[in-house]
Amino acid sequence: MKQFTPLKKVKQDIFLDTDIGPDCDDVGAIAVLADYVQRLGATVRAIVNCTSNPYGTIAAKLLAEHRGLTGIQYGENKQKGILCGEETKRYNFRLAEKFAPEIRPGTFPDAVTVYRRVLTQCCNKGAIFITIGTYSTLAQLLQSQPDEIIPQSGIALFKQKVSAVVSMACKYPQGREFNIYGDTAAATVFFRLCPVPIFLSDYDVGNTIISGYDAPVRQTQQDPYWEAYQLYLTAGQTNCTKSLRRASFDLTAVQFAFEGEGEWFSLSQPETVVIGEDGTNCFLPDPDGNCRRIQKEKPDEAFAQFYNQILQNSDFLS
Numbered sequence: 001m002k003q004f005t006p007l008k009k010v011k012q013d014i015f016l017d018t019d020i021g022p023d024c025d026d027v028g029a030i031a032v033l034a035d036y037v038q039r040l041g042a043t044v045r046a047i048v049n050c051t052s053n054p055y056g057t058i059a060a061k062l063l064a065e066h067r068g069l070t071g072i073q074y075g076e077n078k079q080k081g082i083l084c085g086e087e088t089k090r091y092n093f094r095l096a097e098k099f100a101p102e103i104r105p106g107t108f109p110d111a112v113t114v115y116r117r118v119l120t121q122c123c124n125k126g127a128i129f130i131t132i133g134t135y136s137t138l139a140q141l142l143q144s145q146p147d148e149i150i151p152q153s154g155i156a157l158f159k160q161k162v163s164a165v166v167s168m169a170c171k172y173p174q175g176r177e178f179n180i181y182g183d184t185a186a187a188t189v190f191f192r193l194c195p196v197p198i199f200l201s202d203y204d205v206g207n208t209i210i211s212g213y214d215a216p217v218r219q220t221q222q223d224p225y226w227e228a229y230q231l232y233l234t235a236g237q238t239n240c241t242k243s244l245r246r247a248s249f250d251l252t253a254v255q256f257a258f259e260g261e262g263e264w265f266s267l268s269q270p271e272t273v274v275i276g277e278d279g280t281n282c283f284l285p286d287p288d289g290n291c292r293r294i295q296k297e298k299p300d301e302a303f304a305q306f307y308n309q310i311l312q313n314s315d316f317l318s
Contacts, residue, residue: 002197003261004164004197004199004260004261004267004292005163005164005260006256006257006258006259006260006261007036007040007042007128007257007258008036008040008258008259008260009260011040011041011042011043012042012126012127012128012163013043013045013118013122013123013126013127013128014033014037014042014043014044014045014127014128014130014257015044015045015046015047015048015115015118015119015127015128015129015130016029016030016033016044016046016047016048016060016130016132016254017047017048017050017129017130017131017132017133017137017138018030018047018048018049018050018056018060018131018132018133018250019049019050019051019056019083019132019133019134019179019182020049020051020056020059020060020092020133021051021053021055021056021059021083021088021089021090021091021092022051022083022087022088022178022182023178023232023246023249023250024091024228024229024232024233024246025132025206025246025247025248025249025250025251026060026132026133026250027059027063027091027225027228027229028211028212028225028229028246028248028250028251028307028310028311029132029250029251029253029254030060030063030064030067031063031067031225031310031311032251032254032255032307032310033064033069033130033254034064034067034068034069035067035310035313036254036255036258037069038067038068040258042258043071044064044069044072045072045073045118045121045122045127046072046073046074046075046114046115046118047060047061047064047072047073047074047075048074048075048076048077048111048114048115048137049074049075049076049077049108049111050077050082050111050131050133050134050135050136050137050138051077051082051083051084051088051133051134051136052077052078052079052080052081052082052083052084053083053084053088053089053092054076054105054106054108055089055092055093055095055096055105056076056088056092057074057075057076057108058092058095058096058100058103058105059091059092059095059096059224059228060074061074061100061103062095062096062099062100062224063095063224063225063228066099066223066224066225067225073114073117073118074108074109074114075108075109075110075111075112075113075114075115075137076106076108076109076110076111077110077111077136077137077140078110078111079136079140082134082136082182082183083133083134083182083183090231090232090235091227091228091229091231091232092228094227094231095224095227095228095231098224098227099224111137111140111141112137112140112141112144112154115137115141115154116141116144116147116150116154116157117149117150119157119158119161119162120150120157120161122161123161124160124161125160125161125162125163126161126163127161127162127163128162128163128164128165128166128257129162129164129165129166130165130166130167130253130254130257131165131166131167131168131169131179131253132167132168132179132249132250132253132254133179133182134178134179134180134182134183134186134187135169135179135183135186135187135189135190136183136186138165138186138190138194139183139185139186139187139189139190139193140154140186141154141158142154142155142158142189142190142193142194143155143189143193155193155195158194158195158196159195159196162196163196163197164196164197164198164199165194165196165197165198165199166198166199166201166253166254166256166257166294167179167198167199167200167201167253168200168201168206168249168250168252168253169187169200169201169202169281170200170202170203170273170281170283171202171203171204171281172202172203172204172283172293173282173283174280174281174282174283175203175280175281176278176279176280176281177202177203177281180275180279180280180281181278181279181280182279184275184276184277184278184279187275187279187281188275191273191274191275191291194290196290197290197291197292198273198290198291198292199256199267199291199292199293199294200273200291200292200293200294201249201252201253201256201293201294202293202294203249205249205252205294205295205296206247206248206249206250206251206252207247207249208247208300209247209248209251209252209300209303209304209307210245210246210247210248210300210304211245211246211248211251211303211304211307211308211311212229212233212243212244212245212246212308212311213226213229213230213243213244213245213308213311213312214243214244214312225311226244226311229244229246230244232246233245233246248303248304248307251303251307252294252296252303253294255303255306256294262297263297263298264296264297264298264303265294265295265296265297266295266297267292267293267294267295268292268293268295269285269287269292270286270287270288270289270290270291270292271283271284271285271286271289271291271292271293272284272286272289272290272291273289273291
């Protein structure tokens with residue numbers, strides 16, 4: 001299994017796949033993404049909402065644009081019934097309604113169509129996928145068939161164009177984690193078919209890194225990032241005076257994609273991930289495996305301070 005080449009060393013086209021809605025750490029992950037992109041001059045080619053909740057796509061777009069990310073193709077999962085209950089709308093619906101009322105839900109193209117179209121424009125091995133949600137849309141992509149426009153299957157296109165996948169997913173050494181059991185069938189397909197190396201920030205990497213906002217300092221109704229944390233963590237209370245902090249699951253995956261091994265992270269030996277029918281996962285040592293776990297090399301407090309500085313950047317306070 002090849003070593004990981006981080007985005008700070010080699011520029012690649014970035015594809016972000018997010019389930020933005022069931023938790024607010026996706027919002028923090030977009031902030032971290034924007035920070036690195038602007039400092040390093042990287043390019044985000046596509047952001048896809050892997051859920052069936054159309055407000056997630058709107059939220060992802062307005063959040064990215066608020067932090068200066070433009071020229072991005074957006075797509076959404078047209079499959080019905082994937083993480084679209086009321087509990088997944090604690091902030092994305094309100095953000096869409098307040099900050100982007102001109103965008104009608106459901107107007108973005110199908111995720112697989114976006115992925116296939118944009119990937120054909122990438123150099124061979126010139127793309128990297130960062131996934132911070134279920135594998136719903138990636139499973140669809142890998143199973144997609146040739147069509148009249150793109151003569152390659154999804155798996156062949158992925159193998160040709162993508163160098164690696166960095167994911168927040170799984171529980172080590174075994175257990176149940178939301179991005180797996182949220183769509184077990186898709187996770188099973190992904191880990192069975194993925195033809196490129198997978199680098200996993202498992203549940204315990206980000207669970208003890210608590211980041212976010214000091215509410216009394218940053219209490220504003222014009223920052224969609226602050227508002228997303230506030231809506232998610234307080235169930236919409238407008239007179240919140242407590243700190244708005246959450247585990248940093250997804251933020252670690254985005255950071256690793258840029259940093260790789262070194263000051264912040266190291267990697268495990270190669271392993272294979274097996275997905276059970278009940279949504280559990282198990283890591284198995286395997287010198288020929290295509291998965292490696294991301295491991296922290298700094299204390300949680302250092303990560304939290306880094307993420308807090310990005311989230312609380314006053315340059316983006318309207």
